[in-house]
Amino acid sequence: MKKFLTNLVVLALVAPIAFFMVGCAGDDDEEGHGTPQQLSTPTGLSINSNLTFTWNAVTNAASFDIKINESMYTNVPATPRSKNLSALITTDEIYTIGIRAVSQHGTNYNSSWAELTHDNTPSLPRLFTPTNIRFTTVTTTNTVLEWNAVPGSIGYAVSIDNRIIATATTSLSLSEHDIELPGSYMISVRALGNNTSHSDSQFSTEVQMYAQAQLLTVCEYTAFRINLMERQLLIDVPTIVAVNIQSFDIYIKRVSNETTAWTHNLLQTFGRTILSGEVRRFEVTLPTAFGGNPPVAGEFNIVVRTISGNPMFADSDLSTPIKYNIAYLPTPALSWNAATQTVSWTFDAPIDPFFIVRNFQLFQGGVHSITPTLTLGASSWTVTGMPPGNYSARIQLHPSNWLRAWSVDGVATYFLSSSIAEIQITIT
DSSP states (O other), rough: OOHHHHHHHHOOOOOOOOHOOOOHHHHOOSSSSSSOOOOOOOOOEOOOOEEEEEEEOOOOOOOEEEEEETEEEEEEEESSSSOOOOOOOOSSSEEEEEEEEEOTTTTTGOOOOOOEEEEOSSSHHHHHHHHOEEEEEESSSEEEEEEEOOOOOEEEEEEETTTTEESSSHHHHHHHHGSSSEEEEEEEEEEOSSSSSSOOOOOOEEEEEEOOOOOOOOOOOOOEEETTTTTTEEEEEEEEHHHHEEEEEEEEEEEEEETOOEEEEEEEEOEEEEEEEEEEEEEEOOOBBBTTTTOEEEEEEEEEEEESSTTTTTTOOOOOOOEEEEEEOOEEHHHHHHTTEEEEEEESSSSGGGGGEEEEEEEEETTEEEEEOTTTOEEEEEEEEEOSEEEEEEEEEEEEEHHHTTTTTTTEEEEEEOOEEEEEEOOO
16 A cells, blocks of 8 residues: 555656646647647639739748749748749640648758649630830930830730739839849749730740849949050940940041931951950941041041940940041142252141151153152152153152041040142253
């Protein structure tokens, strides 16, 4: 009897402790206290006409797995409890869409699968899917997304990173919809039918596109200048954006006639020279007759637009104009001194005559006779060693390479050769 009472007392003391321990083990708050519990199965599954799939919250879910037919998509964020499936539901068939809640404690504690069936087969013919989706109208504060119009469409639905935006036109201003610039986004577009004669189109293939206000702005050019001596534009840009440049659009316009359209010369090729690790120079050679063909003297403006070679980047705006001149050297005045047998020439030099190369020649009967060697800076030539007779003395001024790059009143001037001056002489 004494032993029985002793055992009864021990049992009475141990039983509450055992009950307490069992009670604690079954009270899991998913914070790491006690034994984890399997998560609840998601409820409230639905999918709308824009293929946005939604569901109700599941307490303590770390993320969700979504299964479309036999394809699995993991690590879907727990919020905002929605995912646009336009990039995944792309054919006209019946889809089974499943979802389960994922536990932070491992797969053994994930929820069971919940499923719904979505019939993607239209009751009416589908519109064509929008094409040629691109960024246009790029400014310093905005980027506009555009696409080709779809006949019969009453509007469009644009999917940008799981967000659907409706628009009645074939363009969408990103800044007006608070889309951060710059940024990389997954984008697709569908045409909306009237549900009388046509159903909505499929969403276009989802493409990652990089949207920003500008590929290059004028202020981002480290340098932009014209080297008329070599007929080159020298454009220095940061290396980080230089790798995305395909070409430059070059536009030229006469200053005296601003109402005319810019003369456009698209240059697809150019030389590159690395100046440093952070700056790259583009040397763009202008056409031989970049002032016209034949060249026309006058004052011109030249501007540049950067053309992107990367679909994730937009073309730049036009740069600030750079002014330059095209001018002919003055035609020399020739004279002949029969007494001294000397040909002399004068001209109204725009700069120091030291930089002008003269081309003085004698012709007899239209046949070239001699091109005498002149001393530097000479303004006359005394005939020696020539047979007597009637000759034509001709002279034309040619700019040296230094002169082609000369600056007149602070504006780069491209000098062209003068007209030919001619005089008849008689050598005795």
